[in-house]
Amino acid sequence: MSAATLPDSEQRASGAADASLAERVFRIRESGILAVLIVFVGVTTAVQHRFLDTANIQFMLVDTTTFALLALGETLVVISRNVDLSVGSVVGLSAYLSADLFVGHPGIPIPVVFLAGLGIGLACGVVNGFMVAIGRVPSLVVTLATLYIIRGIDILIVGGNEVDASSLPNAFLDIPKDTIGGIPDIAIAVALIIAIGAYYLRTFRSGRDLYAIGSNPDAARLAGLPVGRRVFTAFAVSGAIAGVAGVLWSAQYGTINSTAGTGYELQVVSAVVVGGVAIFGGSGSVTGAAIGALLLTTISSALYVLGISSFWDQAIWGFLLLVAIALDQTITERLTNALRSRKPGSRKPGSARPGFRKPGARKPAIESPGTTHE
Amino acid sequence: MDVAGSGPSDQPDTAGASPVLELRHATKSFGAVRALVDGSVELRPGEVHALLGENGAGKSTLVKILAGVHQPDDGTLTVGGQEVTLHGPAAARAAGIAVIYQEPTLFPDLTVAENMFVGRQPLRADTGAKGDRRIDRRAMHDEAAAIFQRLGVPLDPARPARGLSIADQQVVEIGKALSLNARVIVMDEPTAALSAAEVDRLFEVIRTLQAQDAAILFISHRLEEVFAICTRVTVMRDGAHVLTSDLAGLTAGDLVRAMVGRELAERPPEAAGAQPGEPVLTVERLTREGVFTDISFTVRSGEIVALSGLVGAGRSEVARAVFGIDRYDAGQVTVSGRPLKKASPTSAMAAGIGFVPEDRRQQGLVMDMSVQQNVALASLARLSQGGLIRASAERAMATDWGARLKIKYGRLTDPVSMLSGGNQQKVVLAKWLGRKPSLLIVDEPTRGIDVGTKAEVHHLLIELARSGVGILMISSELPEVLGVSDRILVMREGALVAEFSHAQASEEVVVSAAMGQQDDLQEGMPR
Numbered sequence: 001m002s003a004a005t006l007p008d009s010e011q012r013a014s015g016a017a018d019a020s021l022a023e024r025v026f027r028i029r030e031s032g033i034l035a036v037l038i039v040f041v042g043v044t045t046a047v048q049h050r051f052l053d054t055a056n057i058q059f060m061l062v063d064t065t066t067f068a069l070l071a072l073g074e075t076l077v078v079i080s081r082n083v084d085l086s087v088g089s090v091v092g093l094s095a096y097l098s099a100d101l102f103v104g105h106p107g108i109p110i111p112v113v114f115l116a117g118l119g120i121g122l123a124c125g126v127v128n129g130f131m132v133a134i135g136r137v138p139s140l141v142v143t144l145a146t147l148y149i150i151r152g153i154d155i156l157i158v159g160g161n162e163v164d165a166s167s168l169p170n171a172f173l174d175i176p177k178d179t180i181g182g183i184p185d186i187a188i189a190v191a192l193i194i195a196i197g198a199y200y201l202r203t204f205r206s207g208r209d210l211y212a213i214g215s216n217p218d219a220a221r222l223a224g225l226p227v228g229r230r231v232f233t234a235f236a237v238s239g240a241i242a243g244v245a246g247v248l249w250s251a252q253y254g255t256i257n258s259t260a261g262t263g264y265e266l267q268v269v270s271a272v273v274v275g276g277v278a279i280f281g282g283s284g285s286v287t288g289a290a291i292g293a294l295l296l297t298t299i300s301s302a303l304y305v306l307g308i309s310s311f312w313d314q315a316i317w318g319f320l321l322l323v324a325i326a327l328d329q330t331i332t333e334r335l336t337n338a339l340r341s342r343k344p345g346s347r348k349p350g351s352a353r354p355g356f357r358k359p360g361a362r363k364p365a366i367e368s369p370g371t372t373h374e
Numbered sequence: 375m376d377v378a379g380s381g382p383s384d385q386p387d388t389a390g391a392s393p394v395l396e397l398r399h400a401t402k403s404f405g406a407v408r409a410l411v412d413g414s415v416e417l418r419p420g421e422v423h424a425l426l427g428e429n430g431a432g433k434s435t436l437v438k439i440l441a442g443v444h445q446p447d448d449g450t451l452t453v454g455g456q457e458v459t460l461h462g463p464a465a466a467r468a469a470g471i472a473v474i475y476q477e478p479t480l481f482p483d484l485t486v487a488e489n490m491f492v493g494r495q496p497l498r499a500d501t502g503a504k505g506d507r508r509i510d511r512r513a514m515h516d517e518a519a520a521i522f523q524r525l526g527v528p529l530d531p532a533r534p535a536r537g538l539s540i541a542d543q544q545v546v547e548i549g550k551a552l553s554l555n556a557r558v559i560v561m562d563e564p565t566a567a568l569s570a571a572e573v574d575r576l577f578e579v580i581r582t583l584q585a586q587d588a589a590i591l592f593i594s595h596r597l598e599e600v601f602a603i604c605t606r607v608t609v610m611r612d613g614a615h616v617l618t619s620d621l622a623g624l625t626a627g628d629l630v631r632a633m634v635g636r637e638l639a640e641r642p643p644e645a646a647g648a649q650p651g652e653p654v655l656t657v658e659r660l661t662r663e664g665v666f667t668d669i670s671f672t673v674r675s676g677e678i679v680a681l682s683g684l685v686g687a688g689r690s691e692v693a694r695a696v697f698g699i700d701r702y703d704a705g706q707v708t709v710s711g712r713p714l715k716k717a718s719p720t721s722a723m724a725a726g727i728g729f730v731p732e733d734r735r736q737q738g739l740v741m742d743m744s745v746q747q748n749v750a751l752a753s754l755a756r757l758s759q760g761g762l763i764r765a766s767a768e769r770a771m772a773t774d775w776g777a778r779l780k781i782k783y784g785r786l787t788d789p790v791s792m793l794s795g796g797n798q799q800k801v802v803l804a805k806w807l808g809r810k811p812s813l814l815i816v817d818e819p820t821r822g823i824d825v826g827t828k829a830e831v832h833h834l835l836i837e838l839a840r841s842g843v844g845i846l847m848i849s850s851e852l853p854e855v856l857g858v859s860d861r862i863l864v865m866r867e868g869a870l871v872a873e874f875s876h877a878q879a880s881e882e883v884v885v886s887a888a889m890g891q892q893d894d895l896q897e898g899m900p901r
Binding site for chain 1: 441442443462463464465466467473475479480481482483484488492493494495497507508509533534536537538
């Protein structure tokens with residue numbers, strides 16, 4: 001064993017150095033958006049000191065929570081080379097139905113309402129997962145359809161009705177307002193959930209399977225991975241998370257009609273991509289996606305504080321998306337080249353091609369995600 | 375290249391061993407197509423068993439049955455004396471069968487170690503920590519490193535698979551097979567994309583596996599490799615088993631006859647031999663920083679010039695630069711006396727160059743378009759009127775070339791993806807021949823093509839040259855280079871290092887030049 005012959009410390013050191021090459025990429029992506037975030041906050045604060053008020057920070061954190069939660073679920077799906085466009089509609093449906101529970105059953109315990117929201121979302125996610133994983137319909141089509149169908153159901157149920165804050169219990173409306181040491185409770189809770197999600201994706205087989213599936217679906221099937229089951233689960237979890245996010249949404253806004261959560265799905269996908277999750281799967285992290293969500297919320301908030309038209313909001317989001325995708329490509333290319341030139345010493349000394357450089361090697365690397373063979 | 379250097383004689387004698395795997399009379403149909411009529415193969419521990427057959431002979435289907443990807447309609451599979459049914463790839467894996475596909479199926483975003491252990495990573499629970507389902511990364515990397523040590527290939531387990539050469543990707547796949555304790559390792563054309571040095575390394579790895587009593591099913595179109603590494607052989611034709619025998623005592627001719635069921639007229643083909651005319655292509659001091667340097671040569675009409683060298687020596691890159699796909703930093707390309715615009719395939723085409731790329735599926739064809747559309751693709755201007763493509767003209771052109779090149783297709787409107795590899799390559803050729811090129815660049819014209827069609831492609835190239843076309847051919851197959859071309863240029867590490875006439879050339883001198891071992895072979899130097 002080569003490993004055993006190396007001094008232990010040295011081996012660990014070299015292992016760490018090697019691992020960092022892969023992980024550095026994630027870090028480059030994450031620290032990249034983190035840097036953008038800091039610059040943005042710095043510039044805005046310089047112009048408008050109110051921006052970093054406790055109240056505004058709390059407001060931004062609360063605003064980010066639903067968003068970051070949805071980004072977590074979406075990340076699971078996107079990593080597996082799929083997309084879930086139905087989350088906005090799921091948020092809307094769950095927000096109304098859960099708020100309506102308080103109207104129909106005054107005094108219902110709040111955890112039960114959260115469970116109900118989770119159940120509604122799970123049901124939607126299961127439908128998506130079933131059609132994608134078992135029906136083998138492309139997820140873009142499936143979730144675009146359920147985006148409309150779920151919104152349609154929402155409109156059928158809600159009609160012209162509206163639940164407003166007066167029919168919701170104060171304890172429920174206070175959820176986004178409670179703080180521990182100045183930090184909103186739910187921000188802490190969501191941060192914990194994201195940390196667990198990140199840890200899970202890194203250290204459990206089923207989490208790694210998602211990366212494998214997104215990296216090369218055909219190979220995943222050939223390797224005997226339970227591709228269908230994993231993809232199904234990713235959609236179910238994304239749906240369930242969207243259900244919970246819907247309940248949080250109604251607590252946060254208090255007024256829920258049939259338009260709740262409209263357009264959320266694209267914002268969530270944007271946050272995920274800006275956060276460095278590759279849109280064609282295989283790489284990225286939950287943490288990155290959450291930072292992406294925080295960045296997008298911060299931008300909206302900053303523009304508001306600076307009194308700039310919210311038109312710019314969308315323009316800047318779009319711009320960031322392009323930057324993120326361009327960056328993604330560049331990084332992948334750079335990484336591929338760096339890895340190619342890093343000859344693993346696989347040639348015997350005195351072999352025919354000592355230190356042989358592959359000129360512009362076009363062929364050998366795994367380049368496109370869609371390796372096919374018959 | 376280690377060609378026939380170690381014959382079957384010094385391989386271990388496996389005749390007495392009981393088979394570790396036996397597939398008997400397997401059949402498989404896809405709709406109306408009978409892909410496998412009688413799939414039978416028997417593997418013994420410690421043997422390297424060749425599986426030969428033309429494209430479409432049913433090898434791939436047989437491999438996929440062993441891999442658990444397809445389930446046979448009929449027939450029995452016995453592994454280690456037990457009859458088994460493989461319901462999926464996982465079942466095949468559990469039965470100790472590992473398959474290494476021609477194009478390795480790795481996950482570029484995962485590390486090398488994870489690629490080997492995906493779906494069954496060592497858990498902390500394995501080393502004491504009860505019920506701990508977390509992945510033990512350390513153990514995983516150690517185990518991977520130990521396997522690479524066993525194979526004698528120091529790959530870094532912690533690096534991502536992205537950017538690995540095909541040869542190293544195969545090593546990862548082999549490592550995966552080892553980590554599974556696979557008793558049977560199926561290699562589907564593992565050498566197709568490897569350079570000679572990499573093939574040698576692969577053979578060393580195979581011998582290591584063999585010494586450890588694994589049974590290896592080795593599929594290759596290159597007979598010299600079969601003779602170099604294999605002990606026994608099974609030949610298939612038209613979906614059925616033809617023969618299984620010890621390799622000792624068989625000749626390449628025997629195997630080819632068994633594969634095609636007929637004598638091949640000529641193999642390898644003779645050189646064009648026609649009198650070359652005026653230069654059609656003149657390349658002067660072509661340089662692209664870090665890729666190739668100072669490349670000068672000419673191709674005359676009626677002449678086949680081979681560009682030889684190891685994979686990665688810069689051959690394809692030169693061809694791509696000449697055709698204008700890639701930029702170059704210095705130098706000049708002249709076609710039929712007129713200088714060619716840099717980096718413009720359109721002007722290269724206008725000047726009469728045709729280009730048959732290396733990767734026909736990705737670059738040569740539009741796989742979802744019909745045979746007819748693919749043939750017409752490079753001649754659309756000629757075939758259209760007022761901006762609209764005339765379907766009748768397109769059909770006439772495709773029918774004409776289909777007949778001339780003997781392309782086997784169902785209907786002209788079938789997607790080109792339904793054709794066999796050899797016929798696809800003929801479609802690419804037809805596409806360019808339809809433009810009546812004065813210079814044709816062909817990059818690996820017969821890669822992955824069966825023996826029969828290969829010979830047809832060779833004849834076609836020779837006929838073209840006789841009709842006055844200049845041909846620049848890039849090929850990694852020495853018999854092809856030696857057999858077809860009038861002149862052979864050898865590249866090494868981005869530079870042109872030697873030139874041989876057809877008469878001067880032999881396998882030894884070309885390989886020596888390509889590998890930089892030519893101290894006593896100065897005569898072939900161009901400058």
